[in-house]
Amino acid sequence: MSRIWIKQPLAVFTGNALDASHGLVVEGQRIVEVLGQGQSPSLPCEEIFDARDLVILPGLINSHHHFYQTLTRAWAPVVNAPLFPWLVNLYPVWARLNPEQLHIATQVALAELLLSGCTFAADHHYLFPQQLTDAIDIQVNAAQDLGMRVMLTRGSMSLGQADGGLPPQHTVQAMQVILDDSQRLVEKYHQRGEGAMVNIALAPCSPFSVTPEIMRESAKLAESLDVRLHTHLAETLDEEQFCLERFGLRTVDYLESVGWLQNRTWLAHGIHFNADEITRLGQAGVGICHCPHSNMRLASGICPSLDLLAAGAPIGLGVDGSASGDASNLILEARQAMYLQRLKYGAEKITPELALGFATTGSAHILGRGQDLGQIQVGYQADLACYRLDDLKFSGSHDPIAALLLCGADRAHDVMVAGQWRVRTGQIQGIDIEELKFRHRAAAKQLLAA
Numbered sequence: 489m490s491r492i493w494i495k496q497p498l499a500v501f502t503g504n505a506l507d508a509s510h511g512l513v514v515e516g517q518r519i520v521e522v523l524g525q526g527q528s529p530s531l532p533c534e535e536i537f538d539a540r541d542l543v544i545l546p547g548l549i550n551s552h553h554h555f556y557q558t559l560t561r562a563w564a565p566v567v568n569a570p571l572f573p574w575l576v577n578l579y580p581v582w583a584r585l586n587p588e589q590l591h592i593a594t595q596v597a598l599a600e601l602l603l604s605g606c607t608f609a610a611d612h613h614y615l616f617p618q619q620l621t622d623a624i625d626i627q628v629n630a631a632q633d634l635g636m637r638v639m640l641t642r643g644s645m646s647l648g649q650a651d652g653g654l655p656p657q658h659t660v661q662a663m664q665v666i667l668d669d670s671q672r673l674v675e676k677y678h679q680r681g682e683g684a685m686v687n688i689a690l691a692p693c694s695p696f697s698v699t700p701e702i703m704r705e706s707a708k709l710a711e712s713l714d715v716r717l718h719t720h721l722a723e724t725l726d727e728e729q730f731c732l733e734r735f736g737l738r739t740v741d742y743l744e745s746v747g748w749l750q751n752r753t754w755l756a757h758g759i760h761f762n763a764d765e766i767t768r769l770g771q772a773g774v775g776i777c778h779c780p781h782s783n784m785r786l787a788s789g790i791c792p793s794l795d796l797l798a799a800g801a802p803i804g805l806g807v808d809g810s811a812s813g814d815a816s817n818l819i820l821e822a823r824q825a826m827y828l829q830r831l832k833y834g835a836e837k838i839t840p841e842l843a844l845g846f847a848t849t850g851s852a853h854i855l856g857r858g859q860d861l862g863q864i865q866v867g868y869q870a871d872l873a874c875y876r877l878d879d880l881k882f883s884g885s886h887d888p889i890a891a892l893l894l895c896g897a898d899r900a901h902d903v904m905v906a907g908q909w910r911v912r913t914g915q916i917q918g919i920d921i922e923e924l925k926f927r928h929r930a931a932a933k934q935l936l937a938a
């Protein structure tokens with residue numbers, strides 16, 4: 489295996505207390521040395537990568553998305569809608585999604601994330617209309633073509649409008665169909681342990697689109713298959729009201745009642761909690777994916793991130809689906825997290841490093857990958873995002889790490905996944921972006937025209 493010395497970067501955020509000012513050495517898919525001030529590699533390196541103009545981060549990790557939504561960005565009828573009307577208008581459009589459209593939408597979402605410095609992305613896919621029962625298989629293929637790590641969650645909807653839920657009846661599936669397909673996907677694609685490129689998790693969509701039975705059965709199945717659990721929770725007050733009316737329970741009580749208050753679970757959004765609920769979530773070790781752009785666009789609220797962290801609940805970051813986090817750019821999402829959280833907690837408490845921590849160590853933790861991803865450390869996977877500060881927007885900036893977020897870095901210069909360069913000089917290796925955009929625009933038009 490050849491060794492690469494990523495030499496003397498302009499600045500490094502390691503995600504821990506290590507000094508990496510003289511760079512790091514990558515061998516195969518792992519980081520084998522982290523070099524502090526004055527240190528050099530202990531063995532000769534076949535390649536020296538001059539990083540003097542680069543700010544290096546652990547590859548960013550996106551812990552919540554809906555890739556298919558790249559086809560419905562900035563759609564006029566819902567531009568100014570909050571969550572429930574936004575969903576009700578979009579469900580019938582999304583229900584028409586076909587395999588080719590999902591494939592191209594997934595490629596675009598992953599390419600966009602990769603160019604922003606993301607190396608590991610979770611997706612929550614819960615649409616399985618008759619023409620799209622192999623949705624996750626399609627996503628596995630798209631991710632493998634780009635060489636990205638993915639956590640693909642087998643989402644589900646089982647509570648249609650006829651039974652008091654929000655989604656149209658033709659978008660929901662029977663419980664046994666969902667559970668059988670979940671088991672098939674885990675057995676076929678889920679890789680275990682260090683360095684895994686594909687993980688599968690189980691992800692009933694939200695309290696207003698699934699039954700308590702599918703929540704309970706999914707928790708049991710996740711335990712027997714040893715995979716993670718994901719859902720949307722406490723995103724809006726409409727949702728809280730729905731839970732009170734239908735189950736007579738607040739959201740966290742509902743979560744507990746179906747066996748999900750445990751450290752296998754990570755939740756998207758996690759906004760509307762009281763103090764007692766925050767304590768219980770922290771004690772259980774439930775992970776929370778903060779999605780600031782989406783929460784601001786839909787005016788859902790602000791995740792109480794520092795209270796959750798203090799209680800013991802790890803916080804990750806997600807761009808959310810591209811119909812509410814329309815620019816699915818993870819380094820910009822870290823910027824937005826920093827600013828939104830400052831409104832809640834004040835400027836002194838919310839540093840650029842804290843926001844970058846959400847996008848790296850925090851996301852790794854909530855996706856169950858805290859042991860091999862999210863940090864620059866010996867033995868960790870060589871997933872790296874490298875940024876240049878040579879755009880006009882950075883001119884005159886001083887602290888390189890702070891400048892990434894304060895000046896609004898939006899594109900990585902080089903990105904490495906598992907020791908392989910997937911982006912060089914701002915271009916994804918082996919992908920024709922112009923051709924991809926052409927096909928994606930056509931697919932988006934076709935979906936809306938149907």
Ligand SMILES: [Zn+2]
Pocket residue numbers: 552553554612720756808809
């Ligand atoms: Zn979502």
